[in-house]
Amino acid sequence: MIRIKARAPTARGAVLPTLWGAVAVGYKFGCPLAQQNGLGARIVTSAVFFAVGTGLIIHVRRSLLRELRLARRAACAAQNVVLRPPPPRLDGLNVAAAQLSADRGASVGGDLYEAIATEYGVRVVMGDVRGHGLAALGTVAALLGSFREAVHDEPELGRVLHRLDRALARHLRERARTEHPASGAADPDSPVAEEFVTVLLLEIGRDGELRALNCGHPWPYLLSGDRAEPLTRADPLPPLGPFPLPRALDARSCGQLLPGDSLVLFTDGAEEARDARGRFFSLPAALREVVREHPVSPQTVLRTVFTALLHHTAGKPQDDIALLVLRNDRGRSASAEPGPRDGDTCGSAARPRSVTTRR
16 A cells, blocks of 8 residues: 655744744733724734734645645655556557546546566556545556566466456455454445456567457557557456456457557546536547558557547546557568458457558
């Protein structure tokens, strides 16, 4: 659990309130004018106490703002450690990620993502913790810590997902003992017992083969040529937390990520963002706008989508939003022309691909 402690008041911080109080008491009992009952004396006395009260209010406000700025810096530092930026290049893939938090007070969110090159391929996680802010950051840290270790140890994605599930259960038990020490476990009616996390695991092989496991998370979009389509429409598993995982978990084969193609992973805040009229943001339309001019870099995708999101929500998203974009920049042979995707057993019918020229 990540904790941010407020600083105790210092002697220096107590000097000004004490000084203002001394001025008020000294005026009241030491100034002859304060003992008079005339109208002029009352006006002067009221002005003195008004000035003292205003000074105290301004001092308290400045102190609170200073503490808030320190808390925000600490929260941002904690999030930067937990949710570290991915490297721009990863085993031939161009990678970019960004997050937009709905919690303006803490500037942290409940979204998680990571991409790591392993001997089994590039493994990627994208997830969304229930809620946002500092309370969700501890869950993010527990899951990412488990993922960063498991992807190197486990040859199968299913076993990686089981490791994440155990890490979440362990974290929730520890959090329940902290928040409810008398019971020693998560009360079924407590908020901790209702926590859940949506998780998407992806594995991108050296040949671009895509394998995935999905627990309640939106499927990514595939950007290929001038098209932006969901990678699959298969039904995902339930989110982690409320229900036990099946013992046997076989990753789905989702075709290939060919050279020049991109994957856009996102959290549901991107599709559920609404404008002032309650209309949902159209992520597919924003992505199709991006791929009109191709090839496009992951950084361009992020910039365009986030600009459209902020415009749609008038700069006030109601939920955390995270995007992770991976483009296959690995070399290809002259005979590797774009063609139909063979072996796409991830729930959607294979479609012929248009032939495009990539620079």
